[in-house]
Amino acid sequence: MNRWITILIFCLTIPATIAAGVVFWGHRQFYFIAMLVVLQAMLPFILRFEGRKPKARELVILAVLIALAVAGRGAFVMLPQFKPVAAIVIIAGVAFGSESGFLVGALSMFISNIFLGHGPWTPWQMFAMGMVGLLAGLFFKRSKQLSNWRTVIALCIFGGLATFIIFGGIMDFHALIMLMPQPTWASALLVFGRGVLFNAMHALSTVIFLALIAKPLLCKLERVKMKYGM
Numbered sequence: 001m002n003r004w005i006t007i008l009i010f011c012l013t014i015p016a017t018i019a020a021g022v023v024f025w026g027h028r029q030f031y032f033i034a035m036l037v038v039l040q041a042m043l044p045f046i047l048r049f050e051g052r053k054p055k056a057r058e059l060v061i062l063a064v065l066i067a068l069a070v071a072g073r074g075a076f077v078m079l080p081q082f083k084p085v086a087a088i089v090i091i092a093g094v095a096f097g098s099e100s101g102f103l104v105g106a107l108s109m110f111i112s113n114i115f116l117g118h119g120p121w122t123p124w125q126m127f128a129m130g131m132v133g134l135l136a137g138l139f140f141k142r143s144k145q146l147s148n149w150r151t152v153i154a155l156c157i158f159g160g161l162a163t164f165i166i167f168g169g170i171m172d173f174h175a176l177i178m179l180m181p182q183p184t185w186a187s188a189l190l191v192f193g194r195g196v197l198f199n200a201m202h203a204l205s206t207v208i209f210l211a212l213i214a215k216p217l218l219c220k221l222e223r224v225k226m227k228y229g230m
Contacts, residue, residue, distance in 0.1 A: 100133075
């Protein structure tokens with residue numbers, strides 16, 4: 001998908017959706033409007049991924065990474081916020097680019113919620129985790145030796161910050177507008193403040209999993225890419 005079309009979607013359709021919601025529904029359907037905006041924000045990245053016509057071998061590897069993320073989320077379901085999903089999504093974005101990272105993040109949350117429970121939080125989780133993978137692909141785009149320890153340390157720092165700020169911030173905002181019909185600064189401070197501990201645990205788990213699996217997994221992915229000319 002052309003980059004200018006992506007920008008056009010962001011600049012026109014999303015403000016138009018918000019404006020239509022304010023004019024026709026006011027504050028009564030604020031949550032529904034927010035979900036529409038999230039879905040519109042995800043669409044350009046999915047279309048851009050499809051537009052570059054990925055090969056079947058790449059799709060197979062991405063499917064394996066998504067399966068690992070889904071299985072990891074299910075395996076640690078009894079430990080709240082302690083999940084390897086963000087680590088695997090970051091590795092996918094670093095190894096295969098920003099569009100692939102976004103796709104792995106969004107689909108990992110969607111598929112795992114089939115087992116854990118879908119709800120109005122699903123598109124927010126998809127968008128938040130997709131953005132983590134997208135930013136990983138952008139920030140480490142020029143890295144040549146992905147599997148050395150210097151890159152792994154940088155990944156751990158990025159993973160902790162991205163999980164805490166990006167994923168945690170988006171999901172806290174979702175909680176705010178879900179729980180508060182008319183959010184105020186006081187209610188926002190309360191919701192974001194109560195989310196600090198959970199987001200910190202999620203960030204710590206991402207750092208731990210990246211420290212454990214980033215180097216061996218990136219080594220394997222580099223070999224696969226070299227072998228199959230990806």
